[in-house]
Amino acid sequence: MMIKESxxxxxxxxxxxxxxxxxxxxxxxxxxxxxxxxxxxxxxxSQGGFFLYPRSFDLTAYKAVxxxxxxxxxxxxxxxxxxxxxxxxxxxxxxxxxxxxxxDMPHRKPLFLFxxxxxxxxxxxxxxxxxxxxxxxxxxxxxxxxxxLIAAFNVILVRxxxxxxxxxxxxxxxxxxxxxxxxxxxxxxxxxxxxxxTVAMFQTIFHWNxxxxxxxxxxxxxxxxxxxxxxxxxxxxEWQGLRDxxxxxxxxxxxxxxVVITVIPILFVFPFVLRHFSKGIMLGGLKE
Amino acid sequence: xxxxxxxxxxKVFGNSVxxxxxxxxxxxxxxFMVLVGPSGCGKSTTLSMIAGLxxxxxxxxxxxxxxxxxxxxxDRNIAMVFxxxxxxxxxxxxxxxxxxxxLRHWAKNKIEKRVKExxxxxxxxxxxxxxxxxxxxGQRQRVALGRAIVRKPKVFLFDEPLSNLDAKMRSIMRxxxxxxxxxxxxxxxxxxHDQTEAMTLGDxxxxxxxxxxxxxxxxxxxxxxxxxxxxxxxxxxxxMNFIEGILEPxxxxxxxxxxxxxxxxxxxxxQIKVIDAKPVTLGIRPEDLSTRSKEDTxxxxxxxxxxxxxxxxETFIYIKLNNHRxxxxxxxxxxxxxxxEIELSIDPNHxxxxxxxxxVVII
Numbered sequence: 001m002m003i004k005e006s007x008x009x010x011x012x013x014x015x016x017x018x019x020x021x022x023x024x025x026x027x028x029x030x031x032x033x034x035x036x037x038x039x040x041x042x043x044x045x046s047q048g049g050f051f052l053y054p055r056s057f058d059l060t061a062y063k064a065v066x067x068x069x070x071x072x073x074x075x076x077x078x079x080x081x082x083x084x085x086x087x088x089x090x091x092x093x094x095x096x097x098x099x100x101x102x103x104d105m106p107h108r109k110p111l112f113l114f115x116x117x118x119x120x121x122x123x124x125x126x127x128x129x130x131x132x133x134x135x136x137x138x139x140x141x142x143x144x145x146x147x148x149l150i151a152a153f154n155v156i157l158v159r160x161x162x163x164x165x166x167x168x169x170x171x172x173x174x175x176x177x178x179x180x181x182x183x184x185x186x187x188x189x190x191x192x193x194x195x196x197x198t199v200a201m202f203q204t205i206f207h208w209n210x211x212x213x214x215x216x217x218x219x220x221x222x223x224x225x226x227x228x229x230x231x232x233x234x235x236x237x238e239w240q241g242l243r244d245x246x247x248x249x250x251x252x253x254x255x256x257x258x259v260v261i262t263v264i265p266i267l268f269v270f271p272f273v274l275r276h277f278s279k280g281i282m283l284g285g286l287k288e
Numbered sequence: 289x290x291x292x293x294x295x296x297x298x299k300v301f302g303n304s305v306x307x308x309x310x311x312x313x314x315x316x317x318x319x320f321m322v323l324v325g326p327s328g329c330g331k332s333t334t335l336s337m338i339a340g341l342x343x344x345x346x347x348x349x350x351x352x353x354x355x356x357x358x359x360x361x362x363d364r365n366i367a368m369v370f371x372x373x374x375x376x377x378x379x380x381x382x383x384x385x386x387x388x389x390x391l392r393h394w395a396k397n398k399i400e401k402r403v404k405e406x407x408x409x410x411x412x413x414x415x416x417x418x419x420x421x422x423x424x425x426g427q428r429q430r431v432a433l434g435r436a437i438v439r440k441p442k443v444f445l446f447d448e449p450l451s452n453l454d455a456k457m458r459s460i461m462r463x464x465x466x467x468x469x470x471x472x473x474x475x476x477x478x479x480x481h482d483q484t485e486a487m488t489l490g491d492x493x494x495x496x497x498x499x500x501x502x503x504x505x506x507x508x509x510x511x512x513x514x515x516x517x518x519x520x521x522x523x524x525x526x527x528m529n530f531i532e533g534i535l536e537p538x539x540x541x542x543x544x545x546x547x548x549x550x551x552x553x554x555x556x557x558x559q560i561k562v563i564d565a566k567p568v569t570l571g572i573r574p575e576d577l578s579t580r581s582k583e584d585t586x587x588x589x590x591x592x593x594x595x596x597x598x599x600x601x602e603t604f605i606y607i608k609l610n611n612h613r614x615x616x617x618x619x620x621x622x623x624x625x626x627x628x629e630i631e632l633s634i635d636p637n638h639x640x641x642x643x644x645x646x647x648v649v650i651i
Contacts, residue, residue: 171341174340176435178387191376191378
């Protein structure tokens, strides 16, 4: 039998939908704006205003951006950074979270507080710079790995997820003859795919968007990542050289094209991660 | 021969929480031993210590003649079935059952043979390729049993394995467990707080409370001759009736007196000599409290029907008598309603008398 909704309830739904549409559009529009501007000719791009579709179709800005020597190296550095560092980072995050999730781990509380401390307080930029300098990480791509290997927040997320796996699962594996390593690799990691996918996505976004470390620690242009390149174009106005080659190309179009190039790859990651989110984990077990 | 022996086993959590105290237990080969008691009585902790999941603070645990206190769980030759099944959700039924054998590096064909044997016993052949999420609660519990029996361990440990099942499935699985025990003849230690499971499954029952052994005996002996008030009240549903009074000497030996009645204890099969009057608690099972009374019946009382609980084959009647509340059972045909006056009498051959102070049985 259909339950008839009251007028108030329907009005509530309509307002909710409208608000969500406005919110979605406010998030989508900046990206659309960049896409439109990047394809617009000088006349439209410099005119400004509200654009929903390109008034002209001009890919010169993309041609110009791709012609710069460091875009491609930046893109490759960013892709390599994500592909190499994210799996390593997720693994070490889980490895750190596992013992912290075990109730029988000696000194678990102080160790956890130690991890938590690093989330709240950092050593500061200068000491970290000096540290990296002393261990030879300046102008070394390893700095991307060392600097962003483990985030305390992610460790806490994974630890909490591990704690929700019934203890009996661990006990059953112990009785079956599994070692802690075996339990970690064959029981906990497979059961934690949703949280590991979440952490992987957080780390992917973090490493893809990171530009500050490249700017501070890298002195060779070919070692910087894509976002540092974007930062140079947008903030440090490094589009001047392109204007000399591509006469009449509006700076807004160059900046917008660079933004689009840096954003598109990361948009492809989300659908791959999404499918892991919806799956529950404790389908074979029950409440503790 | 005893497959499992616990000698003075004690477990203290932190510095002060004593979960199990000086616990002695001897489980014979092929015996079905049930540890029963209320929540927090230490029965699961005891099982965990036997499994090696908890370390005893003191005492000895001996499995198959070997002291295992320092051995890890995998080397104790035990298997355990958990309350929540603890199946690995990402593995098929076959892989769940084969898990422990794979870890012991068994040959593939041997593993297959053993898993199929277990699946045959538990009627799981058609589910071997399924994942646990595609099974019902009863089937999952059977897989958990299968995972235990593939290894043919010396001792099976069950930690409230039927608690997550509905009442119907629980009774089905109870029968299956009993049949499984008869079939494989293994030594089993079974923890439960459900007295029905304890009574029906156990060759012997070990009643625990506050970390201590209260009574260890067969189910009937525990039911008919509880060693203390706790056992009397815990085993049996509805629970035993208790009436406080005085046990005093009389012409024929002794008699029990309380504010409701006086009753000679001359016909008791176990008679004791009472020299001085002493305060006691009289315990009587609801089925031994008769509603068909004659005027000269000893222990005759009158009360008011307070609550009626029809259970089908019998009806529980809760009766108010002065400050007491007693429970009895009647046939369903008996016409009674709340507020009716009812006469009750006690069968002196089926009573227990406990010391009021210590709670220990006297008669």
